[in-house]
Amino acid sequence: MAPLDDSENKKPAEMMDIRGPDGDPLEIPRLACDAMAESKPYPAYPEHNLKLGFPGELIDNWQEVAIAKMGELAKKNRAFQVYLDACVKCGACTDKCHYFLGSGDPKNMPVARQDLLRSVYRRYYTFAGKYFPWLVGARDLTKEVLDEWYAYYHQCSQCRRCSVFCPYGIDTAEISMAAREIMDSVGLGDKYCNEIIGKVKDVGNNLGLQEKALAATLEGLEEDIEDDTGISVRIPLDEKGADILLVTPSADFFAEPHIEGLIGYAKVFHEAGVSWTLSSYASEAANFGMFIGSYENMRDVSLRIRKAAEDLGVKRIIFGECGHAWRVAYSFLNTLAGPFDFLDPNYPVPQHILEFTWNEIQKGTLKLDKSRNDHIRLTYHDSCNVARASRMGDKPGGQFEIPRNVLKAVCNHYYDMDRDTIMESTVCCGGGGGLLTDEIMDIRVKGAGPRMKALKQVTDDFGVTHMAAICAICKTQFSKVMPKYGYGMDSILSVHQLVSNAIILGGQEVEEDAAPQGDAAAAEAKQ
Amino acid sequence: MSTLYALLYYVATALLVIGLAVKIRQYARTPAPLKIPTTPAPTTASGVFWRMFREVVFFESLFKSNKWIWLFGYLFHGSLLLITIRHLRYFIDPVWWWVSFEQPFGIYASFGMVLGLAGLWGRRILVERIRYITNPSDHLMLALLIAIALSGMTMRFLTPTDIIGVKMFFLGLLRFQINELPDTPALLIHLGLVAVLFIVFPISKLLHAPGIFFSPTRNQIDNPREKRHLAPWAAELEK
Ligand code: SF4
């Protein structure tokens, strides 16, 4: 790709002081056996497990129960059964996982990750494994095996990159989810995920943010917008009779750059002239039930959204920027909490905020000044679960086009990264699938390596300064790990943050040289 | 010897057919609780048909993934198909015209089969990552297939066997009568190994053949918002 016609105002990477990692993003490392064997998240406390219906701690007859659970899952889930049987060990997936590329640990190769469990399945459930275990690599379920599961099934972000490249579509994410469910069923839960699901059940969101605090936060944001723009833009909470229920990840209420995205949604709704509301009861889009493979927990969390929609009497449901949330919303919500026949049938249930915004842009409702993002040279990170487990719009691949269409409508300098690292081949941020917890920072940083190298390429070639994402996990993960790769923590932006920058609100007085609000870091990069 | 092989083939075929039927039934009856197509995915049934068609006929995902594995794998599977078609002539009388026409291709495909398998085996030994994931059974499977190919080629190119006799034997089996089987060593080895292949098929990784048709990431339609998908056991939770 040629650097288009604006090569003069291109800033060389050195000038911006970006010392990202050089090299081929998908370079295959030498094997480093057991390099990551000690990477384990904290186990859940009994109270976390019990709340989700799992035994509090590792039960005495855990082997027996785990093996039985494995058989039960094989009966309940075709993917699990077929994928355990069908792998031919062709090796096509071995170089597809970002955690392997980043760590070199062979157990992070997708097929090897599956084999940690497949070896046990074979031992107890197949003829060959029962009678000739050495022949097919079958092994008993021992404490060492369980520990290995705990380590390596928490080094899979369930990103499905391997599934794209397997000739049978074998999805390691399905195996990881099942493995976590089996571990939960014997009392070996992961603290990060299980504690969070408990908070959603108690309070309504991952943060445990109470209704009052939430209301105060939102009020504060409304004031900020008014200070910045002179226009009063509402961020309504629990307003009965609103048309649209917005369900967004709770990180949008407090974390940077997420919050700028929330401001963006509010401005878009304001300009579109629709009535909308957030719900304190369902103040969380993310659904960590998926990460632990628990249909029941995923369903409980989803039903909160249904109840909120019913109680508030809305006509539509729209989801904010969140990757795994959008997978559960787009692909599973209808299954888990449907049918949604009480909503307006003219709109898909649910919709993504980007579907809404792109639609408004096409209708011409939004007044956009792209030059307000001229200090930013942008690329876009396709979040794994949006890319490979969902869709936007009515055509396959809309999940790639719509975000790019919106970004190009609000930003003059947009460049894609290496084709092998975007769209359906996107490399995960390294923090997805329930791994966004600090005790496993090492694998998170390593897992982000391929993305960081791909970013560095466009920084070198086109002077790219920032990367936008539509996932709360991606945003948090990148703001933590980018500094380790020589980028500022604010090089990661929300898509709706860029929309927010570019929008000129009706009645807003536009000063010459108005600095884009809410993006001090970006402004710095300009200097 | 003829009786032994006749029995072997009845048993092996029965195990193959019953074993596969049991597995296919198991796959078909196991519900897929959630919509998990790997996207972008087709939004219509005909779109899914084409997606599967491209996977099965062209190994599309493998092509995207790794050109070497694709090349050797495709060479092997394509050759195997031609060879299998060629072998139909031992089971039908009169031989269909297109099977006669295909004979020379089937013969040369044997070289393709060996080459493809050798390539796959070479990668299994030489590429560190693939060596790591290899079990003894993976080597044995390759050895079995190569031995089948080589023993077959021996009969074609080195020590011809009485193929009329072979045909009489198999046509006889189809009518439940046991005719004399020529006792060339290469033939006995070839047939013995093929019987082994039949027997291990339903209990080995060869299950990838039926498996691919049941892979939810490939065979599901991307329409979860339009059409509610619900597994029977999940429906129970709603009561
Ligand atoms: S690509 Fe698929 S079949 Fe090949 S080794 Fe990986 S999981 Fe197994």
Ligand code: SF4
């Ligand atoms: S789902 Fe993603 S993280 Fe998990 S093994 Fe596959 S590529 Fe790796």
